[in-house]
Amino acid sequence: MDIVYQLVNGVSGLPAQESRLARFFLDNFAQIPEATIEELAAKAGVSPATLQHFSRSIGCSDINDFIGQVRRQQQENRHALPAAPMLGDAAWVDPSTLQKLAKNAGVGSEILARFSHSIGRESSDDILGQIRQRLHDFSQQESRVAQMILDDVSFAASATIDQLATAAGVSPATITRFARAAGCDDIRDLRMKLAQASTPVAGGDMPGPWRETLNHIQQSLNTQLCELSPAAVERATSQIKQAKGLHIFSASTADAPFANLLQYRLLTLGYPANVCLDSALMGITASMLGKGQVLVVFAATQPGSALIAAVHQARWAGAEIVVIGGAEEDALSHQQNISLPLNDPRYGALLVIDLLCDGIERK
Incomplete structure (x- = not known):
């Protein structure tokens, strides 16, 4: 031979x-x-x-x-x-090697990274590269999931676990097993990595300020995801869905647009909510709350005394409290509250709203 x-x-x-x-x-x-x-x-x-x-x-x-x-x-x-x-694949995608090759070729590292991907030499951090490398190591059912993902990465990055299972012709439990077999913590981690992998590499002709803004947003969203507790998001989603009544308070005018956005998103899902931006009316509203009611508080900025008093009153009356933002030791912190911290009052708040509403829609 x-x-x-x-x-x-x-x-x-x-x-x-x-x-x-x-x-x-x-x-x-x-x-x-x-x-x-x-x-x-x-x-x-x-x-x-x-x-x-x-x-x-x-x-x-x-x-x-x-x-x-x-x-x-x-x-x-x-x-x-x-x-x-x-050499191996690792040497090809080593950052120092990429920089050296980019300099010699007179191109940006983004273009070189895209070229290495096009000839099948992905980074070890690339979830698609990991899936391809392990394609023959998966079980028969896991291989069906892998092939479905590789065929339509954008769909897989945004689909629910049930949608993934249906598309691959397997059970939801197989999707969960596949996520772990692919080196992810869970299905949420898999979707996040697939979303990153399916995002086009920024072109070299993109204006510098645009690229800086894009990088800032991506970094902010990644940090926000790391700071959020999946269990807290799940608990907040369940409370909102089961609530007999929903109310949204805003700590300041800066938080008001996000309170209104959450109200609109909930309304489109069939969950009407009342928004209160007036500190005087917050106390009146809180006095009418009780068990089965959910109060969502946007507090990316320091809350005033009227809002603090209204939240304490609502909790004392038996309402569930979800605080979006707020420091660990601030006046709104309480062990019974569901806390969803924000690292960025703008992009972080938008991401939290998406996670809550997406979770409600999936349930």
Whole structure:
């Protein structure tokens, strides 16, 4: 068997992941016999099981047979390729390597990153790259989920767990197992990574101020997601959906637009809510609340004494309190409150509103 010929054919004739493996082995042909299976897997960025599958795809009985074929062909040719460190996919996407290549090519690092993605060398942090690398390691049902995601990343990034299960023809429990198998904490983490992966890389011709604004927004949203407790969001969503009455208070004029937006979003979902922006009316409204009522308070800025008193009165009467914003030790903090902190009073508030309303819509 001409193993080099098999590898060359494999570059164009095998699935994407195995084609990348063929390129990797051709690039590092001289070092293959000296490496262990575990070292080959680590350098190539795949599992040993994937190496076994690849070996059979090119006509070998297993990975040991493949290594033996390489060793025999090197001996027959009586020369070895110059020794060099194995490159692997990791070296290609190393930040310092990208910067050096970008400088030499006279292009931006974003363009180079997009090019590396186009030829199948994704970063290890790219969820799509991880899914492709593990495609043959998933169970049969998980593979169906993986293929469905790769076919329509934008849909997968925004779909509910039930929608994902229906599209892949599996159970919701399989979606949850797949998320963990793909290296994510849960389905929410998977959706967030898919959303990041499906966002187009900013073009080099984008004006500098636009790119700075975009980067700021992305960083702000990522920070906001890290600060939020999924359990707190889930609890707030359940309370709002089960409420006999909904009321929204705003701590200041700066918070008022978000209070009005939440009211509108809830109304479109069939959950009418009353918005109160007047400090004098807050006390009157709070006095009429009781069990089964939910009070949502926007407090990105320091709340006034009238709002603080109204919130305490509503809690004493038995209403559930959801505070969006507010510091951990401020006057609105209470162990019975559902606290949704904001790192950014603008983009953070918009994200929290989306998470609440999306959660209500899914239930």
